[in-house]
Amino acid sequence: MINRLRELSQYRELVYNLVVRDLKVRYKGSIFGFFWSFLNPLLMMLVLTFVFTIIMPNPNIRNFPIFLLCGLLPWNFFTSTVNSSVTSIVGNAPLVKKVYFPREVLPISTVLSNLVNFLLTLIVLFAIIALFRARITVWVLMLPLVILIQVMFTLGISFILATLNVFYRDTAVIINVVLMAWFFLTPIFYPINVIGQTKSILGYQIDVHRLLRILNPMASLVASYRDILYWGSPTGLDFLFRTFVTALGIMIVGYWVFCRYSAIFSEEV
Secondary structure (H helix, E strand, C coil): CHHHHHHCCCCCHHHHHHHHHHHHHHHCCCCCCHHHHHHHHHHHHHHHHHHHHHCCCCCCCCCEEEEEEEEHHHHHHHHHHHHHCCCCHHHHHHHHHHCCCCCCCCHHHHHHHHHHHHHHHHHHHHHHHCCCCCCCCHHHHHHHHHHHHHHHHHHHHHHHHHHHHCCHHHHHHHHHHHHHHHHHHHHCCHHHHCCCCCCCCCCCEEEEEHHHHHHHHHHHHHHHHHHHCCCCCCCHHHHHHHHHHHHHHHHHHHHHHHHHHHHHHHHHC
C-alpha cells in the first residue's frame, strides 16, 4: 500500500485537473452558475427554517438558521460526495479502459471538488452568524480538524461504494434510499436531546445518545460542528479522538478494499 501511495503522489497534477474540471462543469449552463454554491444552502435553510420556526416551532432552539446550517452543510458535503463517488469509476469507463493511472484518483478528485464547494458554503454560515450577531469563540480554530476527520470518513465510504458499484450497479440506486434514512437518523434539523437519553430494551438500559453516535459517525461530526460553531464551546477531545479513530479506520479499510479490486475494474466497467 505504501508503494501505491507513492505512485499516487506522482499523479497529483491529474487529481488537480480533475477537480478543476468537476468544478467547471458543476453549474455549466445554469443561469446563476457558481453562485448556486451559496444559493443552494440558503434556499434549503429558508424552507426548513419556515417549517421548524413557523409550522412546528421549537422554543428551545435559538438562532435556528445557525443551528440548522451547522448540521445541514456538513451533511450536504457528505451526501453530494457519496452520490458522485459511487459512480466515479463506472461513469469514467472509457478512461478506465483505455488509459492507465491509479484508479483511486477518480474518487479522491470527487471528494476534493466537493470539499472546495463545502468550504465555499461555509461563507454562508459565517455570514448568517454575523447577521444574527452570534458570538464566534476561539474554539472555531478546531474547525479544520473536524473538517479533516469528515474528509477521511467520506473518502473511506467513497472508496467502498465506488468499488461495490463496479460489480453491483444496484449500489447507486440503493445508496439513495440509505442516505434518506441516514438523514433522518442524524440530528440535523432537530437537537439530539429530543431523543430520550436512555431506553429499556429487554430489561437492559441502553444509552441511546451514545449508541447513536457510535453507530452513526455523521451524528458525531455534526455534534462537533455544532459545539464549536453554534454553542461556541470545545467539543470533547476524547469524543473527537474516537471519531478520528473511526474515520481513520474506515478510510484505511476503504482504501484496502479499493486497491484489492481495482486491477480488474477495466474488465467489469
